[in-house]
Amino acid sequence: MKRFALVLALVVALAAGFGCAKKSAEPGYADTGISPEMQAAIQQITDGRVLFAFDQYTIQPQYQEVLKAKAELMKRYNTIRVRIEGNCDERGTQEYNLALGERRARAAYDYMVTLGVSPSQLEMISYGKEKPAVQGHDEAAWSQNRRDDFRVIAH
Numbered sequence: 001m002k003r004f005a006l007v008l009a010l011v012v013a014l015a016a017g018f019g020c021a022k023k024s025a026e027p028g029y030a031d032t033g034i035s036p037e038m039q040a041a042i043q044q045i046t047d048g049r050v051l052f053a054f055d056q057y058t059i060q061p062q063y064q065e066v067l068k069a070k071a072e073l074m075k076r077y078n079t080i081r082v083r084i085e086g087n088c089d090e091r092g093t094q095e096y097n098l099a100l101g102e103r104r105a106r107a108a109y110d111y112m113v114t115l116g117v118s119p120s121q122l123e124m125i126s127y128g129k130e131k132p133a134v135q136g137h138d139e140a141a142w143s144q145n146r147r148d149d150f151r152v153i154a155h
Helices: 002-019 036-046 061-076 094-114 139-145
Strands: 081-087 122-128 147-154
Touching: 036 061, 036 147, 061 094, 081 094, 094 122, 094 147
Parallel strands: 081 122
Antiparallel strands: 081 147
């Protein structure tokens, strides 16, 4: 019985010790050496999708402004690399939507390069209709799924 009590006390003490780990104030950036300015730039680059009209891949004027802001940050922080992810709504075949998603990603890529972003800072991928941002089978959902997303892959 004494042995059981001793083992139980040891298990409780170990569990308490592991459960009290110190947490970082800024998850994801702790001890990485990323400056607050770089953190803010990364956040601004990943925020703000570019949306598209049905079956289109032309960058509309309001999204040109979004891309200009991203491009300025990428030129200032030229170690940042971004993956542009082209997406579509659920309508159409998988093959068609993969091709359309690629054209959407290419449109943003080309526009950002014309703004002075180095091609070495950008890469593209198409997910077609495989990664919807919004679930649903109506225009409200579809309009949010026709998009380019921006992921920082290196900094």
